[in-house]
Amino acid sequence: MINDIAISVIVPAYNAGNHITRSLESLLCQTFTSFEIIVVDDGSTDDTSSVVESILARSTLKSTLLHQRHGGVSRARNFGLEKAVGRYIYFLDSDDYIDKSSLEKLLNAAFNSGSDCVMCGLTKVDETGKVYWCSNRCGFPNEESISADELFPLLVRNTVYFRVGSVLFDKGTAVTNELHFTNGCTNGEDTEFFLKMFFHSRKVSFVDEELLNIHAMKGTASRRASLKLFHSVGSLRRLHKYLLQHGVDDETAQYLEHRRIPQTYVQIIRYLARMGIGFRNYLAIARHGQIRAQIKKFERLGEDRSDRSAELEVKVLLRFPVMFYLYARLFR
Structure with a gap:
């Protein structure tokens, strides 16, 4: 089964019992099944683990629920990355969700272009699920694929916009260059990790669709x-x-x-x-x-x-x- 895993989807979760359902259900209904789900419970004190177990039990997809003492989102992502077996890695936050064809489209773009990273557009939704912002191409050039050398200066200048869940990347690039999230860092950890990833990549592609939906919740780390x-x-x-x-x-x-x-x-x-x-x-x-x-x-x-x-x-x-x-x- 391990050889059939193209993508490892890593979902860090901390006290996510009241909102992780939509995130996981968006994974269970994907249009292809060659991926695994790794949920990392970051020492939750609510019912996160039981909710996750209940949802994953409904699927035949390869899935794993990992547990760690509360150490933050960076440590949780690193733990998931360490256990992942897929060729590509995709991080999904527990309060976000993706369209049913997202993983298939991202993977096809990676295969067809030979890219180390694939980006997509995204939307932001409020607590009622209403879309209030769409990224379009996020500043990505009009080409479907470009060299990472050409894209990198645009990323550093913040001209090209991305979020954790809008990037699929090659695990081998991360392993070869010993890339990981900085433990204890709660803001900007994704920027640091992914810019290092893009720096070491050769080619980057873009799927011109809003495949990621970011749920803007009051009280999240980025809003306090x-x-x-x-x-x-x-x-x-x-x-x-x-x-x-x-x-x-x-x-x-x-x-x-x-x-x-x-x-x-x-x-x-x-x-x-x-x-x-x-x-x-x-x-x-x-x-x-x-x-x-x-x-x-x-x-x-x-x-x-x-x-x-x-x-x-x-x-x-x-x-x-x-x-x-x-x-x-x-x-x-």
């Missing part, structure tokens, strides 16, 4: 006002160091250091202010010496409105942090 948001900066700094060690071009390295990392600091501080972090705590962050030193590395690299807007935000935050706080609070 938490200092853990700064993990996103840590992931970019680790990525920058890694790419330098592996011979990335100077232009890409400079963009990370002088644009994306400083701008990410600013975006997080603005978000924390908007979400109601206390003024004293805000000032402590905005005036923190190491944070200010990183933000001061910002360089405007173009003349577009977005470039000028980013530069203005940086200047206001550095020179007038109180004004920046008011701006963030008033223009939410």
